Amino acid sequence: MQLWQVLSAVFLACALALLPLGVDCDEQQLREDKIVVVTVATKETDGFKRFMRSAKHFNYTVKVLGRGQKWKGGDYLSPGGGQKVRILKAALEEMKDEDKIILFIDSYDVIFASSPKELLKKFLQAQHKVVFSSETLIWPDRHLEDKHPHVREGNRFLGSGGFIGYLPNIKRMVAEWTGEDDDSDQLFFTKIYINPEKRKSINMTLDSKCRLFQNLHGALDEVVLKFEDRHVRARNLLYDTLPVIIHGNGPTKLQLNYLGNYIPNTWTFETGCTLCQEDLRPLGNLKESEYPLVVIGVFIQQPTPFVTVFFERLLKLQYPKNRLKLFIFNKEPHHEREVSSFLQEHGSLYLDVKFIGPEEEMDGATARNLGFDMCRKQKDCDYFFNLDIEVVLKNENTLKILIEQNLPIVAPLLTRSGRLWSNFWGAISAEGYYARSEDYVELVQGRRVGIWNVPYVTSVYLMKAGLLRSELSDDDLFHSHSLDADMAFCERVRNKGVFMYVSNMDTFGRILSTENYQTSHLHNDLWQIFENPEDWQERYIHENYTHIMKDKLIETPCPDVYWFPIFSDIACNHLVEEMEHFGKWSGGANVDTRIQGGYENVPTIDIHMNQVNYDKEWHQFLLEYIAPVTEKMYPGYYTKAHFDLAFVVRYKPDEQPFLRPHHDASTFTINIALNQRGPDYQGGGCRFLRYDCSVEAPRKGWALMHPGRLTHYHEGLPTTAGVRYIAVSFVDP
Ligand SMILES: *[C@@H]1O[C@H](CO)[C@@H](O)[C@H](O)[C@H]1NC(C)=O
Ligand SMILES: *[C@@H]1O[C@H](CO)[C@@H](O)[C@H](O)[C@H]1NC(C)=O
Ligand SMILES: *[C@@H]1O[C@H](CO)[C@@H](O)[C@H](O)[C@H]1NC(C)=O
Secondary structure, eight states, rough: OOOHHHHHHHHHHHHHHHHHHOHHHHHHHHHHHHHEEEESSSSSSHHHHHHHHHHHTTTTEEEEETTOOOOOOHHHHTBBBBBHHHHHHHHHHOOOOOOOOEEEEEEEEEEESOOHHHHHHHHHHSSSSSEEEEEEEEOGGGGGHHHOOOOSSSEEEEEEEEEEEEEEHHHHHHOOOOOOTTTTTHHHHHHHHHHHHHHHHEEEEEETTSSSSSEEOGGGGGGGEEEEEEEEEEEEETTTTTSSEEEOOOOOOOHHHHHTTTTTTEEETTTESSGGGGSSOOOTTTTTTSSEEEEEEEOOOOOOHHHHHHHHHHHEEEEEEGEEEEEEOOOOGHHHHHHHHHHHGGGGGGEEEEEOOGGGGGOOOHHHHHHHHHHHHTTTTOEEEEETTTTEOOOOOOOHHHHHHOEEEEEOOOOTEEEEEEEESSOOOOOOOOOOOOOOOOHHSSSOOOOEEEEEEEEEEEEEHHHHHHTTTSSOSSOOOSOOOOHHHHHHHHTTTTOOEEEOSSSOOOEEEOOOOOOOSSGGGGGTTTTTTTHHHHHHBTTHHHHHTTOOOOOETTTEEEEEEEBBBBHHHHHHHHHHHHOOOOOSSSSSSTTTGOOOOSSSSSEEEGTOHHHHHHHHHIIIIIIHHHHHHHTTTTOOOOOOEEEEEEEEESOOOOOOOOOOOEEEEEEEEEETTTTTTEEEEEEEEEGGGESSSSOOTTTEEOOOSTTTOOOOEEEEEOOOOEEEEOOOO
16 A cells, blocks of 8 residues: 555545534544543442443543542432532532543443444533533432423433533533532532533533433333444444444343343453453462462252262262251252262361251251352352252362353353253343243353353352352351242342343353152152153263164074163163162962953063062163164164063072063164173073074173074073072064
8 A cells, every 4th residue: 555545545444434514633632632531430340340341441541530439329229429520519629621532431331332432422512611410200200200301303301421511611500519428429410411401501411312321211212232243232222323332221231231242342242251361360370378268059959860879970070078068958868868978988088067857947048148148258268159959060070160251140051951051041031030031042052152241140159258258148048938039139239239140251150940850669760761861871872882873782592683782781780779769579370460360471580660660661772772772783774663561570590580482562673781780690681593693691781682583592500609680671562
C-alpha cells in the first residue's frame, strides 16, 4: 500500500464513524480521551469485576468512588441511591477540566458493549449536554407520569442508572442535591427532568431509543444477543439499536448475567471462551504440601445405586489426600455398609474425617450447614467441595481443574446419560423454579464450551472458603420454608451478588438417576440396567467386551461354538451371591412347577431369573450385549433375545456334579461361567458330542454361545471339587 492509500484509508475510517462536520481524527481521539467513566462501588463484587473487565476491554478510563465506604443507599427493592449522588457531587467538585465528558453509571450490574468512540459519537448525535438512560416503567413515583414530556418514539421515563454529559452541566445538576443517603437518586433526577426550566438550562434529554443505554427492566423481550466478528453485542429489537451500555437494573440481574456470558467478548464463535484463560490459579508447580486445603462434603440423602463405585472414584480423585478433609453425611441406613467400609479402609489417608450417620436423624439442610461450618471455622480451609452421592465424577482431575479456574463458585457440568437433564439451570422462572435459557441446550450438548454464569447449580460445586467468612457467613444457608435446600442456598448466593458458574471446558462425568432404585435385593445395582445403563455397563460388562468385535477376540473352541468375554468379575460375584442369598435352589427333579408343562427333561439344580425378578433386566442384557454378537457370528439371523428359560445352575460333587447329554430347547444357548476353575472348583466344562470337542477350562465372565437343537448335542462335565456356577439362557426357544 502506498502512503496516500494508507492516509485515505484512515480518512475513510474517520468519515465512516459519522463524525460531526469539522471534527478530524485527532480531535476525535482527543475528545474520546475526555470521557471519564465515574461509578460508585463500595465493594468489589463479582459484578463490579465484570464491569471493570468490560471497561478494560474497550480502554475506558474509570474512576471508582466510594470504595470501602459502607453502603447505605438501599437496594433495588426499595428506593435509595442518594449516597451515590452525594459521593458524585463531592468528587465532581474536585474536577476542574471543564470539557471533560462524564459518564456516570452503576457498575455492579452494568457491562460495556462497545467503545468510547461509539459512545462519543452517539452522545454528540443526541445534541444535548446531558443524556440520561430511559426506562419503559416509571419509578419510584407513578404520580409523576403526566409531567413527563411526550416522546414521539421510545421510552418516556428517566433511569438514573446511567447518564453522560459535560462536566459543568452535570456539576450544576447534582449541585442541588441535599438529600439523605437512602433517598431516591432516580426521583431526584426525575424532578429535574420534568421541570421544563431546569431541563432546558441543564440541556438535558433522554436516550429514548436505547442508542447509548439499555436498561433491561421492562425490556427483556426487546433485547437479544447479536454476534459480530469476535465480539458480541445486545440488539434492541424494538428500536433496532445497538446500545453501548447494558444495565441489569431492578430484577433483571440474571438476564444481565446471561448476556454477560457473551458481551462484549466473553464468549464468541471465533474465539470461544476468553474469560476461561484469565486470572487462573495454576497448581502445576506446587509441592503437595502447598496445595490449597479442601473440605469435601459428601451427602447421601436417598438410596442410590453404585455407592461403592462412588467411593472408589473419591479415592482416585487426583489431589494430595493430606490436603483433603472429609465431611460425610449419610442419612440412609441402607448405605451404612459401604460408607463404613470406605472409612475403615481409607479414612486415615485423609487429613481429617467427620462423619454423621443415620442414627443422628439429622435433616439434610442442617447437615449441609455443618459441612460448610467445618470449612468456615478452620482458618486453613481454602475451598469447600460439595459432592452429592449421585455424582459420577469420571474425570479424576476435576478438583484441580476447578481450583485452577479461580472462580467464587464453580460446578462441573454433568448430565444424566444421554439426556438434557443437568446439574445447573440457565434461567429461573418468576416463581423461582427451573426455566430454560436460550443457550441451555448448546451448553449441555457442549456446542458452546466455556464457563457460564448461571443462577443455580447443584450436586457438585467448588466454593471459595473466603465466601463462607464474608458474603455467605450466615450459618444457615440451606433451610427455607418454601424451597428445597439447594434452591434456598442458590437464592441466597444470588441475593448476595455472588456469581455461580458452570464449566463445560472438560468432560467431567454424569449424574445418576436415583429414581426406581429398589433396595430389596442383596446387590441392587444389578437391577440398574434400565435406569443407569452406562454405570451398569461400566460395573458389570467385561472390560474387553467392546473390543471383541473389532479385535476379533471371539474364539471358536468348537465348530459353531463361540467364546467371548461378557461379564466383569464383579458381575459374576454379584449374580452368584444374589442367587445364594435368595437360596431357593430347585431339587433337580423332573417335575418342575416353575416351567410351562411342569416337566423338565434334563433338570439341573438352579434358580430361574424370574424367581429373583430379574427376567426383564436379563432380557435387556441379552438384547444389548448378546444379540449383537449373535448377529455377527450367525450372519442373517436376527434375534429379539426372547427366552422362556434363563437360570443360574449350581454344580457340586455331592449335589449335582454333571449334566447328561441333551439338546437345549433353544435356537441358541448362552452359557456364562460365573466363577473360576482352580480357586473355586475342579473339573467342569462342556462337551459337544457330535464334534467330540470340549471346552474344559471355562473362563470366569466368558460366555459360550452355541446352537441349541440338532447339531450341538452336549453334556456338562463333572465338577469334582468345590462349587461351579453358570448362567444359562435358552434364547429363541
Ligand atoms: C486498548 O489499548 C491497548 C494498548 O494501549 C491497545 O492495544 C488496544 O487495541 C486498545 N483496545 C481498544 C479496543 O481500543
Ligand atoms: C442544547 O445544546 C445543544 C448543543 O449541544 C444546542 O444546539 C441546543 O439548542 C441546546 N438546547 C437547549 C434547549 O438549550
Ligand atoms: C483385557 O485384554 C487385555 C489385553 O489382551 C488383557 O491384558 C486384560 O487382562 C484383559 N482384561 C481382563 C479383565 O481379562
